Amino acid sequence: MVQVSQKIEFNSIQTQPAPRLEQAFLEEMLKYIAPDSSGGEFSGGSAEGQFRSFLHQEYAAALSQRLDLGLRVQA
Secondary structure (H helix, E strand, C coil): CCCCCCCCCCCCCCCCCCHHHHHHHHHHHHHHHCCCCCCCCCCCHHHHHHHHHHHHHHHHHHHHHHCCCCCCCCC
């Protein structure tokens, strides 16, 4: 017979905000609203395309610290 020694609460209230969820949401939105600079004389070529996701990640991290999207649990 298996006994569980810890009490598990399924509907517990979060004590930590959800900054990573907000950051992930903003990363996805930045993919669609960021200007596409492929082509042209000042294009970064294939390297620009490869590092664009890192840039979006950093922008999203900065925005999620400054914006409240309402995804955090209110106590």
